Amino acid sequence: MNQSTALFVGTFTTLLAIINxxxxxxxxxxxxxNKDRGTHRRVARLSCFYATLLLFFFLVFGTLMLKLFEVPLSMVRIVGGIVLMQIGFSLFMPSGNAGAMAGGPAGKDEDIAFVPLAMPLMFGPGAIATVLGMASQVQRPLEDLLPLGAITAAILATMVVTYLFLAYAGTIVDRIGARGIDAVTRIVGFFVAAMGMGLIFHGLDQAIHDYGLVRP
Structure with a gap:
């Protein structure tokens, strides 16, 4: 598997697991x-659009900021891995607070499309860590356009799948039920934690070599 394919698969699966x-x-x-199906699809489309813009913003400017402040890529991987592990554990052992965000007044459809749907449900610390962690694996972002294109395609594919889930949320929930959602969430949480651990080990391995802590 070449780098571009690996980046696409890794970004797609991790982002989809994080957004869940x-x-x-x-x-x-x-x-x-009490909203009709047309409203459901419109809000799902808006929220996915907002989340996509936020992801692309951090894909472009997040990498530039890291270079500007001279933050090593190994540290990005380590911190991103820690964030993913924390989110994975919270999904695997849910505290029951996930639904508390929906307790307040709904407000306008356009408002809830951005907060809380696009942010923080779709775009949160885990998504930021995933995008920066995957982008950190591209050593020369201004020259290696194909790997960046793979990450871009993975982001778009993730948001398309997310839109389909939200647009048909009523039907899906009726089919699999609350227990099915809970079971899938716990399984996803386990794999997210494993992905986070992988990022940590890759970051540590790179940091050990970058800082000369071991002899070649």
């Missing part, structure tokens, strides 16, 4: 209670 549309669906349905 199955966990977002109950919140989405509660915020849009």
């Amino acid at each position: 549309p199955l966990e977002a669906m109950p919140v989405f349905l509660k915020l849009l209670a």
Whole structure:
């Protein structure tokens, strides 16, 4: 598997696991209670659009900021891995607070499309860590356009899948039920934690060599 394919698969699977549309669906349905299907699809489309813009902003300017402040890529991987591990554990052992975000007043559809749907449900610390962690694996971002294109394609594919889950949230929830969503969320949390641990080990390995802590 070449670098571009690995980046696409890694970014797509990790982002999809972090966003976890199955966990977002109950919140989405509660915020849009008593709304028609057309409104559901419009809000799902808006929220995914906002989240996509935020992801691309951090893909471009997040990498530039790291270079500007001379933050080593190894540190990005380590910190990103820690964040992913924390999110993975919280998904694997949910505290029951995930639905609390939907308890407030719904407000306008456009407002809830941005907060809390796009941010922080879709775009949060885990998504930021994933994008920066994957981008950190491109050693020459201004020259290696194909790997960056793979990350871009993975972001778009993730948001398309997320939109489909939200647009048909009512049907999916009726089919698999609350227990099914809980089971899938726990499984996803386990793999997110494992992905985070992998990023940490890659970051530590790179830091050990970059800082000359071991002899070649």
